[in-house]
Amino acid sequence: MTSLRKYLTLNSGRRIPTVGLGTFLMKNDVLREALDYALYIGYRHIDTALSYGNEVEIGDVVASRIKDGTVKRADLFITTKIPPIYLDYQDCLQSAEKSLDNLKLKYVDMLLIHHPCGNPNRGDGNFKPLDENGEREIVSYDILRTWKAMEKLVGENQTVHIGLSNCQPTVINKIWKAAKIKPSNLQLECHAYLQQKELGKLCTERGIIMTSYGALGAITRPNQSGNKPVLLDDLVIKEIASRINRTPGEVLLNYVAQLNRGILPKSQTKIRLKQNIEVLDWCLSKEDIKLIQTLDRNVKYFDFPWAKNHPDYVPNQPF
Template identity: 35%
Template sequence: MANVPLVVFNNGRSCPVIGLGTWKSKPGEVAQAVKDAIDAGYRHIDCAHIYGNEKEVGEALKTKFLEGVIKREDIFVTSKLWCTFHRPDLVEGALKTTLQNLGLEYLDLYLIHWPQAYKEGGELFPIDDAGKAIPSPVDYLDTWKAMEAQVDKGLTKSIGISNFNKNQVDRVMESARIKPAVIQIEIHPYLNQQKLIDHCKGLGIAITAYSPLGSPDRPWAKPGDPQLLEDPRLKSIADRYSKSVAQVLIRYAVDRGLIVIPKSVTRSRIQQNLDVLDFQLSPEDVELVASLECNGRLCTMGDVHHPDYPFHDEY
């Protein structure tokens, strides 16, 4: 069994530093991926309503519970509140839908997926005739109060935020009764997010890195886009440690004190991605990887005209 280190949150709860990401894992693939991950020793699964695959994740969890491989308290499960459910009266229903899909009575962590609210009651991506997202006037501070109520009700153990910028983090911190335990943001060597990481660590917020491998299967990738996993500078580092580039990237996140959630549906890679606990990058190599920073954000929502869209701001 892989002895994955834990990060302790500001509320005393803990989370394995390596988890399985499920974004873009297709129906028909994700259940097997989750089963393979649990068999390999993963005890942290990252989900979201918008991924459209939580029912299958739930089927995999149920199988592993029934097989006696894990008990509920052995596994850390995260999900996320989608933008069309920010209105405070919709938050509990959205969380309960996720719990029903996952077959769970509570989550370990529930995040506000993005700071911007969209029009409620219809499509998950409501757009107007001009193809622009239709905003909702809900303030994410009101959404946060409803998130706090879910902790009070025992439906989630911890709450947090995702894709928020520094100013938005600060607004939540100033008004929060229950502080965010975690912020989940895109982090990899092309976008190493040092300023935001330092800021959030200073506030006692743990950081989860998504797309740590540069999200090579992102749907909007264009031919000729730089591929992190193909970067010759990373390949030379990986060769020195007799590891894959992916393993170096996951280790880079762990060495920076981050939680990291690489996504894969391939059994051998799922195993490989966990096989990073037997080496550590030298301080020189951590600096070398950090030098690849080029503000290379890969995961935006495109042309979003919304006042709360986080990437209008510097960081």
């Protein structure tokens, strides 16, 4: 094998590009320039969310590049997400409508439930409502009703596919059993220190494509306790990278992609945007893959502490 798969096949038979441009924390002109360059060098998959507050910029760039013929809408794969404050049936429908309006699109390719643990909708658009103690306020929604709304959005051609993010096996199975339209994607944290074997197996059994965020080790995530190892500084990764003349970031991305999982590296730096999409043009040796397999150690950088108190959170299950 000399290169990795450029696309993964979803349960609809349609394809999702293996590499997507992550856009969390990118906004305004930085995002416009990065996305414009990304489209120019061949990115066709863009990952956003209503809560990232950057759908408008993405919509502007996409519209202008469709207009000037740089890309065709049919060749793009655009993912957005329903935030935890909008998991009520009607709110879910309106959230999707708002995203489409922001993105200036008739449909998205993938709509995900961003997190199954709900927060209350106060009607003020605050994605992180707090209670009187300053803690994230939590509320439980009937996730099967939310899924019904997701299915309705497919029926109305507002999204081609629907899927999940940050979900544990219990909720995945619950939705799976009840669904008329099965989830086709699970987006979650996955990297060399958190290889998500259990969820990987479940996804394979269910025909769900797994997409990894944080494949580089969630560099932008504040390591609040300061006791989590920095993945990009891992000595095994650094040794492999220097031996094969790649960067540690390239090694980490290539590792996750060779598991047939999608990757969503965010970059606003041209050289890394290019490296990150070219990561499919080569592959690690079997020996190096085995070495990286041994690094799995249950380090979760996005641990969503607020969700741990949620009635819908299941202790001791991965997500």
